[in-house]
Amino acid sequence: MKFGIVVFPGSWSQQDFYHVIVNVLKEEACYLWHKEADLQGADCVILPGGFAHGDYLRTGAIARFSPVMKEVARFAKRGGLVLGSCNGFQILTEAGLLAGALLRNDCMHYRCKWVHLRVESQQTPFTSAMTRGQVVRMPISHGEGRYYIDDAALKQLVENDQIVFRYCDEGGELAKEANPNGSLDHIAGVCNARRNVLGLMPHPERAAEAILGSEDGRVMFASILDTFARA
Amino acid sequence: MLTAKIYVTLKPGVLDAQGDTVKSALETLGFRGVADVRIGKFLVIRLDGHAREQTAAQVEEMCRRLLVNPVIEDYSFELEEAGG
Numbered sequence: 001m002k003f004g005i006v007v008f009p010g011s012w013s014q015q016d017f018y019h020v021i022v023n024v025l026k027e028e029a030c031y032l033w034h035k036e037a038d039l040q041g042a043d044c045v046i047l048p049g050g051f052a053h054g055d056y057l058r059t060g061a062i063a064r065f066s067p068v069m070k071e072v073a074r075f076a077k078r079g080g081l082v083l084g085s086c087n088g089f090q091i092l093t094e095a096g097l098l099a100g101a102l103l104r105n106d107c108m109h110y111r112c113k114w115v116h117l118r119v120e121s122q123q124t125p126f127t128s129a130m131t132r133g134q135v136v137r138m139p140i141s142h143g144e145g146r147y148y149i150d151d152a153a154l155k156q157l158v159e160n161d162q163i164v165f166r167y168c169d170e171g172g173e174l175a176k177e178a179n180p181n182g183s184l185d186h187i188a189g190v191c192n193a194r195r196n197v198l199g200l201m202p203h204p205e206r207a208a209e210a211i212l213g214s215e216d217g218r219v220m221f222a223s224i225l226d227t228f229a230r231a
Numbered sequence: 232m233l234t235a236k237i238y239v240t241l242k243p244g245v246l247d248a249q250g251d252t253v254k255s256a257l258e259t260l261g262f263r264g265v266a267d268v269r270i271g272k273f274l275v276i277r278l279d280g281h282a283r284e285q286t287a288a289q290v291e292e293m294c295r296r297l298l299v300n301p302v303i304e305d306y307s308f309e310l311e312e313a314g315g
Contacts, residue, residue: 058300065297094300101302106248148245148303182246 001228002028004042006072006088008052008063009034013086016205017048024208025221034066044081044224045072047088049141049203059102059144060091069095081125081224082197086142089189089199098192098199099157100149106182110143114213115180117188117202118168121161124191125227126198129219135172136216138202140180145201147183147190157190165189165200232313233278235290239299239306240271274298277313286310 003021005014014031021029030040034052039045052063063069069091076082076097084092092098105111119127119134130136149157157163166186169178174186181201189200204217241247247269254268276293278286290308299306 057298061297061300093302101300103245103303104248106246108248108252146246146248150244150302182248 001043001225002030002041003044003046004030004032004039005046005048006032006034006068007048008050008066008091010052010054011048011050011087013048013050013203013205016203017046020205020208020218020221024218025225027225032068034063034068037067037071039068039071039075043228044083045075047072047082047084047091048205049086049088052087052091055087055144058094059087060094063087063091064095073097076192076197079194079196081227083126083220083224084197084199085203085205086140086145086201089201090144092197092199097197098190099153099162100147100187100190102144102201103146103148104144105142105146105180107180110141111145111180112139112141113180114139115188115202116168116170116172116178117165118172118174120163120166121191123161124164124195124198124223126191126220126223127164129223129226133172135168135170136219137214138204138207138217139213140202141206142181142201145181145183147181147185147187147201149184149187154185160193162191162193162195163187163189164191164198165202233281233283233286234311234313235274235276235278235286235308236311237274237276237290237294237298237306237308238271239274239294239304240269242303242305245303271304281312283310 165188207214207217
């Protein structure tokens with residue numbers, strides 16, 4: 001399976017994704033420079049974390065207009081798998097490929113720490129190897145991760161089972177202290193209605209090897225590979 | 232030459248963490264009666280031409296396509312003749 005990792009000026013997680021895909025999973029990966037409107041035949045497109053275009057204006061606001069994004073939108077519309085982590089999630093919301101927006105953390109601090117996430121839906125190509133209610137551990141690293149969406153759109157997300165991850169404590173409870181950025185309803189990750197586009201603030205690529213403290217992120221990659229193998 | 236002064240603000244229902252922090256800083260400094268602080272963006276864009284209607288439509292489109300995220304933000308703007 002071939003993964004295409006989009007690189008914007010200011011991206012910083014692309015090499016971590018590349019390492020996990022090539023060295024840990026032994027799959028194929030390539031970098032996709034944001035100025036090239038070509039996905040190089042990738043089966044799954046990844047928008048990594050970082051600070052594309054310096055986060056100027058709003059996070060992801062400028063990146064969404066890069067030539068590669070038109071192709072990503074087209075790819076998503078055909079049902080292609082698109083995963084956005086951290087800044088990638090912010091870009092996907094700005095591009096309108098995912099609902100909602102990411103705002104400055106309510107604590108005003110940049111948060112770089114391990115968090116627990118409750119899997120809210122396994123009905124996605126990214127979480128099919130997980131179980132609903134399962135608690136996974138991944139790191140976050142962001143200053144603007146507070147998920148926001150208006151009431152009507154939130155209702156729709158809930159009805160369509162589009163909330164994929166929620167911040168929780170070790171036991172899976174949605175404790176206030178377990179919400180690192182003040183996200184609405186503890187939302188850490190959502191998918192689109194068609195379920196082929198996922199965005200999350202945490203970093204699965206930084207939790208894919210035991211030596212780094214967690215292998216839970218690897219299950220997300222396993223889900224993607226499994227979905228691809230069945231297709 | 233026209234100058235567009237664009238005000239971008241967080242929608243009323245959206246928590247403004249930055250504004251709240253500034254509010255408590257003002258209170259720490261002894262300022263009383265600060266009911267609320269909201270922080271937004273102020274953009275000044277100088278544009279060629281004098282056709283107000285056409286320019287207003289252009290600024291409107293700039294706001295819609297790039298300058299404002301309608302999920303979280305509202306905006307307003309005014310056009311002025313740029314001096315010099």
